[in-house]
Amino acid sequence: MKARSGTTPKKAKANANGNANARLMELRLYVAGQTPKSLAALANLKKICAEHLEGRYKLYVIDLLKTPQLAQNDQILAIPTLVRKLPEPIRKIIGDLSDQNRVLVGLNLLETEGVK
């Protein structure tokens, strides 16, 4: 709940470079093995991408059990974490991504949809 209040002032800034959404979005999903939460996150993400980012995204799934050294670069604590590397600024969405609306807000995609 706390996180939401943090996002509100950011909207204006995100809207300012709204056309950045048109460019390629680079996403990284950090998981740790085949846990239910990880699997759910991946499924939810794929669905969102298919619906809102068709052809405009690159997705890397990183299993930290196999490559733990990658956790430090993106400062991963929570699992699963979705990191929007591009466009900047970096955004992190944690959890199983079951709340689609919040994911879209987090990825700064909701406003774009609203305009449509």
Add this chain to the structure above:
Amino acid sequence: MRKNRNGHAPASAERLEKAPTGIAGFDEVTNGGVPKGRPTIVCGGPGCGKTMFAVEFLVRGATEYNEPGVLMTFEETSEEMTKNVASLGFDLKGLAARKKLVLEYVRIEPAEIHETGEYDLEGLFIRLQHAVDRIGAKRVVLDTVEAIFSGFGNTGLLRAEIRRLFRWLKDRGLTTVVTAEKGEGTLTRYGLEEYVSDCVIFLDHRVTDQVSTRRMRVVKYRGASHVADEVPFLIDERGFSVMPSTSMKLNHVVSNQRVSSGVKDLDEMLEGKGFYRGSSILVSGTAGSGKTSLATHFAQDTCRHGERCLYVALEESPAQAMRNMRSIGIDLEKYVKKGLLRFEAWRSTQSGLEMHLLQIHKLVEQHKPTAVIIDPITNLLLGNKNELHSMLMRLIDFLKTKQITGFFTALTSGRNREIEESDVGISSLIDTWIFARDVELNGERNRCIYVLKSRGMAHSNQVREFLMSKNGIRLLPVYVGNGTVLTGSARLSQEARERADNLLRQQTKEEKRRVLDGKRKALEAQIEAMRFELAQEEARVALLTQQEEQRERDISQDMLEMVSFRAGGAGQGKALGQNGRVGDVHEG
């Protein structure tokens, strides 16, 4: 599966094993360190030194106990941390390069995180595990793990994850120090102490009378005896040091060896041998009664025997003290140069009492002296007497366990009643108590000294006069007579008077002898004269007798001749001659 990857056996439940921290004094307070293979919470307010404690625990572990460590920071970046502790002489970069240490900075930026659905903190575990695996770490520091509460909204989940984290650390046998911020009315803001049941350490930094003191308290240490009192600690250029507290038992090793006080006359008052080694000596007295001079003599004597001595001066700078001591013929400088004497001076107002004590502890550990002199100990007394008492007790205990002779001076105020009052508190701690005092008499002030008590020896009960000269200290027997004790010029004049009396008596005696001699000589002369007279008389008598005999002989000869002449014949004469008697002649 991951749980056993590291190969660490879960911590044994039978007996609590301890991991030495290597932090000076801490391992003594806790009888061996923090619980091995378990998490320990170090909590306190901002700036209390918890991070320093944690970092030193890691650094000492890596350098002294061959236990590599992971430093996971949540608030400071690795670079900041490296810089911060460089002032303590800790080279984190170097340790990291030698694979003794892993610096892992966990950045939490609430603004860039959105929560959507369920999650856990597995990422933290993975990172920690990875860091531990890289160097085979045995120790972990989490500084300050509570920071995650600011980054994530789901407090319930975070609590569960933290509990899981502590469990996880324990299962891997990682000796861990977790730092935590002090909360309102609780030890930690988020109640972490609930999850760590083994060991909780509280650090405090308080300011009393504008003097700051750092104190540490072991709040909880399950399954192990520990000191529950607050103990002072210090953070300085050599890191963290905790002052070991008083041991409860009085079981010091005692020595029968004696050490000279450096003043021959004082030794004489102490069975002619001086103090016991490892005993505590207090010289108390009013201002200018010679306490420092006695202390310096002791220091000099200690060094002269090739032993090390620590001299803590709280009144004078080293240079000033040494100059002053030269005036009584003591050169301490050469011993300083030789490295035998460590002369430390600082202002007593510089820090709190505990800090002084800790400072002394550290100096003792560094210098390893056989004698410690604190001049004057009363200067440490800024606050209340109880504090000085407890500090002295700790100091004396500490010195005794190390068989170090402690020599303290105490300044007392002039009034007698006060002296007793102020010293009564420490007298029980002192083995040999020497009292220096002034005696004011006939317009002058003289120094007197006596041994108030000296445990375990038949010490002198005399009050001696204390004289300082270019050649050091002398203790003269004072003049005792006519029920008074005289010192100084009064003693001198008394002595002069006595000398005069003696001289007079001597002279009278000699005079008498001379007179007698004269008389005897005169008499002897008289006797001689009389004897001579007698001899003359005798001679004359002898002569007279001789003359008389001669005359008699002459007379008888004459008579014979006359008889012979009357008889007329030679024959008759012959017959007469044969008879020899005149009468016969008449018969015929």
